[in-house]
Amino acid sequence: MKTLMYLFLCISITLFTNCSDDDSSEQITSLTSEIFNIEAFEDSNIFGTIEYFKNSNSTITIEVNLVGTESNQSYPAKIVFDTAADYDATNTEVAINLVPIDGNSGQSRTTFSTLEDGTSISYEALLDFDGNIVINKSETSQVIVTQSDIGQNILTTNTVSYPLSEVDVSDISGTITFTERVNGEALAEISLVGSPEGGLHPAHIHSGSVATAPGAIAFTFNPVISKISKTNVAKLDDGSPFGYDDVLSVNGYVNVHLSATNLGIILAQGNIGAN
Structure with missing residues (x-):
């Protein structure tokens, strides 16, 4: 991994767009x-890097x-709108279809100047893009092998965790962790211990x-x-803004319930923010 990172830390390189949306033989x-x-x-166990290059021809x-x-495997790749926590394979809109990753080399290169809907996009706008990258196992499979937030959705090192204690069911507890995004929103991750596999709470x-x-x-x-939940935190249910800083001061607590039809049975619970 260190070797891979080293190879692509250069600030200025020369590219040949031999495999791209804007195919060209020019340098x-x-x-x-x-x-x-x-x-x-x-x-x-598939991971790596994504690198953006600002080209001299505005691509x-x-x-x-x-x-x-x-x-001998080909991995479809795309940049989609919104955060990874919001991703829905059926409904999430694709922003940019990337050239599939060649399983032999693990590499893909795509050159473009517009989104899939024809909207122009600049290098600077891509760095601030509200989206995430999704890479699937094959053209016929929706199984995700890698997924990461990009642009303004990238996670910072600011994070806070709160314990969730057992309540109505013995030996079920957990934690909730909030991590700040570049745009000030947050990723909330709930992790339970002791809850049954396949449960939906x-x-x-x-x-x-x-x-x-x-x-x-x-x-x-x-x-x-x-046992796991991931949610983007940007606003309350009533539409009021609610980001990472608001989490730190909120007068609130978290409940994890048994089911949608048994909200009265609480599996785990804990104070957050000001409490």
């Missing part, structure tokens, strides 16, 4: 570049480099504290599925 000079990590999805080149890919931020419960629901998380 293009890169004026600057930025590189970011691509994380493995669950236990795929952008994206180069993906992965390790752990299988020989609603979770919310409630107003007030555990001591004053029950409180009204202020924010709804994506359900906890098989």
